[in-house]
Amino acid sequence: MNHVMPDHVVPLRVYLLVFIALIILTAITVQVAYIDLGLLNTPIAIIIASIKASLVVLYFMHVRYSEKLILLVVFVSIFTLILLFGFALSDYLTRYWIMLPIR
Amino acid sequence: MSTDHVETSASIVSVSRHEHDIDTSNYLKAGYTLKSWLLTVDHKRIALLYLFGVTFFFIIGGILAFLIRLELVTPKGDLVSSDTYNRLFTQHGIIMIFLFLVPAIPGVFGNFLIPLMIGARDLAFPRINLASWYMYMAGALLTVVSMAMGGVDTGWTFYTPYSTTFSNGAVVTAGLGIFIIGFSSVFTGLNFAVTIHKMRAPGMTWFRLPLFVWAHYATSLIMLLGTPVLAITILLVAVERIWKVGLFDPSLGGDPILFQHLFWFYSHPAVYIMILPAMGVMSELFSTFSKKPVFGYEFIAMSSLAIAIVGFFVWGHHMLVSGQSEFAGLIFSALSFLVAIPSAVKVFNWTATLYKGSISFSTPMIYAFGFIGLFAIGGLTGLFLACLGMDYHVHDTYFVVAHFHYVMVGATIMGFLGALHYWWPKMTGKMYPEGWGQLAAIVIFLGFNFTFFPQFLLGYLGMPRHYHEYVPEFQILHILSSAGAMILGIGYLMPFTYLAYSVFYGKKAPANPWGATGLEWRTPSPPPVHNFDSIPTVDSKPYDYRTIREELSHVARA
Amino acid sequence: MSLGHSAASSPYLAHHFEDLEQQKTSAVLGMWLFLVTEIMFFGGLFAAYAVYRTLYPGPFHAGSHLLDVRLGGLNTGILIFSSFTMALAVHSAQLGKRRLLILFLTLTMTLGCAFFVVKGIEWHHKYVEHHIPGPNFHFDGMQDPKLVQLFFVLYFSMTGLHALHVLLGIGAMLWLVVLAMRKKFSKEWYTPVELVGLYWHFVDIVWIYLFPLLYLLGRH
Numbered sequence: 001m002n003h004v005m006p007d008h009v010v011p012l013r014v015y016l017l018v019f020i021a022l023i024i025l026t027a028i029t030v031q032v033a034y035i036d037l038g039l040l041n042t043p044i045a046i047i048i049a050s051i052k053a054s055l056v057v058l059y060f061m062h063v064r065y066s067e068k069l070i071l072l073v074v075f076v077s078i079f080t081l082i083l084l085f086g087f088a089l090s091d092y093l094t095r096y097w098i099m100l101p102i103r
Numbered sequence: 104m105s106t107d108h109v110e111t112s113a114s115i116v117s118v119s120r121h122e123h124d125i126d127t128s129n130y131l132k133a134g135y136t137l138k139s140w141l142l143t144v145d146h147k148r149i150a151l152l153y154l155f156g157v158t159f160f161f162i163i164g165g166i167l168a169f170l171i172r173l174e175l176v177t178p179k180g181d182l183v184s185s186d187t188y189n190r191l192f193t194q195h196g197i198i199m200i201f202l203f204l205v206p207a208i209p210g211v212f213g214n215f216l217i218p219l220m221i222g223a224r225d226l227a228f229p230r231i232n233l234a235s236w237y238m239y240m241a242g243a244l245l246t247v248v249s250m251a252m253g254g255v256d257t258g259w260t261f262y263t264p265y266s267t268t269f270s271n272g273a274v275v276t277a278g279l280g281i282f283i284i285g286f287s288s289v290f291t292g293l294n295f296a297v298t299i300h301k302m303r304a305p306g307m308t309w310f311r312l313p314l315f316v317w318a319h320y321a322t323s324l325i326m327l328l329g330t331p332v333l334a335i336t337i338l339l340v341a342v343e344r345i346w347k348v349g350l351f352d353p354s355l356g357g358d359p360i361l362f363q364h365l366f367w368f369y370s371h372p373a374v375y376i377m378i379l380p381a382m383g384v385m386s387e388l389f390s391t392f393s394k395k396p397v398f399g400y401e402f403i404a405m406s407s408l409a410i411a412i413v414g415f416f417v418w419g420h421h422m423l424v425s426g427q428s429e430f431a432g433l434i435f436s437a438l439s440f441l442v443a444i445p446s447a448v449k450v451f452n453w454t455a456t457l458y459k460g461s462i463s464f465s466t467p468m469i470y471a472f473g474f475i476g477l478f479a480i481g482g483l484t485g486l487f488l489a490c491l492g493m494d495y496h497v498h499d500t501y502f503v504v505a506h507f508h509y510v511m512v513g514a515t516i517m518g519f520l521g522a523l524h525y526w527w528p529k530m531t532g533k534m535y536p537e538g539w540g541q542l543a544a545i546v547i548f549l550g551f552n553f554t555f556f557p558q559f560l561l562g563y564l565g566m567p568r569h570y571h572e573y574v575p576e577f578q579i580l581h582i583l584s585s586a587g588a589m590i591l592g593i594g595y596l597m598p599f600t601y602l603a604y605s606v607f608y609g610k611k612a613p614a615n616p617w618g619a620t621g622l623e624w625r626t627p628s629p630p631p632v633h634n635f636d637s638i639p640t641v642d643s644k645p646y647d648y649r650t651i652r653e654e655l656s657h658v659a660r661a
Numbered sequence: 662m663s664l665g666h667s668a669a670s671s672p673y674l675a676h677h678f679e680d681l682e683q684q685k686t687s688a689v690l691g692m693w694l695f696l697v698t699e700i701m702f703f704g705g706l707f708a709a710y711a712v713y714r715t716l717y718p719g720p721f722h723a724g725s726h727l728l729d730v731r732l733g734g735l736n737t738g739i740l741i742f743s744s745f746t747m748a749l750a751v752h753s754a755q756l757g758k759r760r761l762l763i764l765f766l767t768l769t770m771t772l773g774c775a776f777f778v779v780k781g782i783e784w785h786h787k788y789v790e791h792h793i794p795g796p797n798f799h800f801d802g803m804q805d806p807k808l809v810q811l812f813f814v815l816y817f818s819m820t821g822l823h824a825l826h827v828l829l830g831i832g833a834m835l836w837l838v839v840l841a842m843r844k845k846f847s848k849e850w851y852t853p854v855e856l857v858g859l860y861w862h863f864v865d866i867v868w869i870y871l872f873p874l875l876y877l878l879g880r881h
Contacts, residue, residue: 091428092712331702
């Protein structure tokens, strides 16, 4: 943990490749949006966006080259976001599962 | 106790640094101007600024509580109108929660002690720390100003659609105040987390940290992860109120329950922001005053993290009868019981710490015992409320009022006052009168129970909260509660008086008056500006009383 | 720790840190924790969006159809490109190339402004078409106008909050350019550049999610 590389210089080639990948993925997500995939529409859009976000986080934001702690910070925030979405939706998706006479 | 050897070395330092104009051997003497306080970046001075702030707002909140209890002495609403009463309890709640309970222990003791305990010279970002205090004061004043602007009558929870569509109070102003205080809280948490990660002295590994620091670490995680959601929620309420575009308004397709989800996502974990620091204080107190290492150190440390994490799983138990899905209610109810596990781990470990210890009933220790009592009652009644069936019966009654006062007010105040007495010699360099301290602690404990225990009965019998008129059958319990509140009020006034007295006339405090472990006791009282003459190296577990005893006896012989 | 004090001779080292590395990693960690709070701040809005989208898929698709994918796509490209130039700015700072740093910062700011121009055109269209929530909101179609309006409340809240962050980012870069012109940065110390870089990439990531969620879902 003590061995951090705060001054790791990422080769320019990597930045360029990431940039190109981001543009290509944007094009893909626009194209895919015009195809009806039924239930998969939303997950695919979110997965592509998440791949793009991961590229930005790992390379542009240097997380791949930073100490592990930063990666942990990223995961903690994703975990908490999932809690927020998961528990809130657990209410809305199950509102009419149990029918009580009061309703 | 005798004068510590650190004391003498400190005086040498003050001589050697004499060429500077300011005396750096004592942070209190490093400047007497108003500017030297208001523009300070010293975490110890900022802690005292917080102490000033939270005490001031505690008094305002206390006066409001006094008026509420006075009104409730009679069944008729004869002292204030219903509208005024709504504003009273709302402002009481907002002030006590956001202006006192949330910032009190982290702002004052976290600020003062975390760098000292981990062997650092300051928090990682001293200027952000000062900015936090200013944001706190600005937000707090704005919230108080909203009282003058007609007040808020929504309850501290700002439930929609009442707060967005119907309430005619200064909701946006108060909301803005809380929004700003939220920033202060976030930056405090950020500062603590970075400091604990990055600024520990050589040898101060994670499992050598005092449990106070662990508790604050867990607290700062909640502050960082929870507070922003409250901020955006308040922002959305303001947007809806100002532009009349319904995000939560059912007549425009919005869902008021969504507000509750977002609100409690922060506000349930916020309860742990209030109580975790108090738990951290307790670990220190129980160990010091029974002169034993804390039993099950690792378990207490991990239970703090567990409480912080599980705290995010359970918010829906505030909404069991609100119209959320019964299925979600079932899950939230079941998960709520999980919180009892880490809480019980702590309580059992503290009591186990007492076993065969040499216990002294000093003032801080009386607060610690008080904490256990109040926290046990508050925590266990929380389990009642987490039960789906029981909650239908007591929801929105005084049972809930009593429960949350026990668990977050009682326990946190015990923690705050316990900490205030315990670290008072360190902060001011003066000893307080022990007899008065013990008396006040007992009066506060008794007063608190007198005030809030009758409310459990009231609630169980069906007295709803937020009402200022009630059926005459409830009067006797209400009178008991109001009488208890007077005792509690007197109890609170006592420390104000004798602590202020001790600043001027108190006996000079040695570096380590309690024979306690921890780095903060190895520097003079009050500490020098840069905390330590040289950064200490840590080579043993925390709560190592053998070494401290040897050192102290060594000093006594010399 | 007398070693720490000898390193204290560095003009960049604050008194309470032992060495530059501790100071730098603290700052970076602090920035990341700040970004965590930003993630949760936007997270609350995204959660509201998720809930209402689940409740009202039809009206939300109808609302989504009223947005201009070309302009949204253009802005996505602009922001991704600006993230790229920001990465290059940090790269230049790491190597101590002052002129390149100023060049890339200026480029990034220009792209940020371009984003604003496009966003302004979009918002203007919405104004002309009476798609701004409020008493003048108008929608002809199969769906309940109230619920389509709800989509637009979220659209404006999310893009508005994001735009505010773009604005703050541009301001921060302006400050960096001033510092760079005054030769404040060096190979040893360029922490502010790195922190603003992290912030700017975060703003980009928010848009990476906003674009498909607002513009693309329900396109088919």
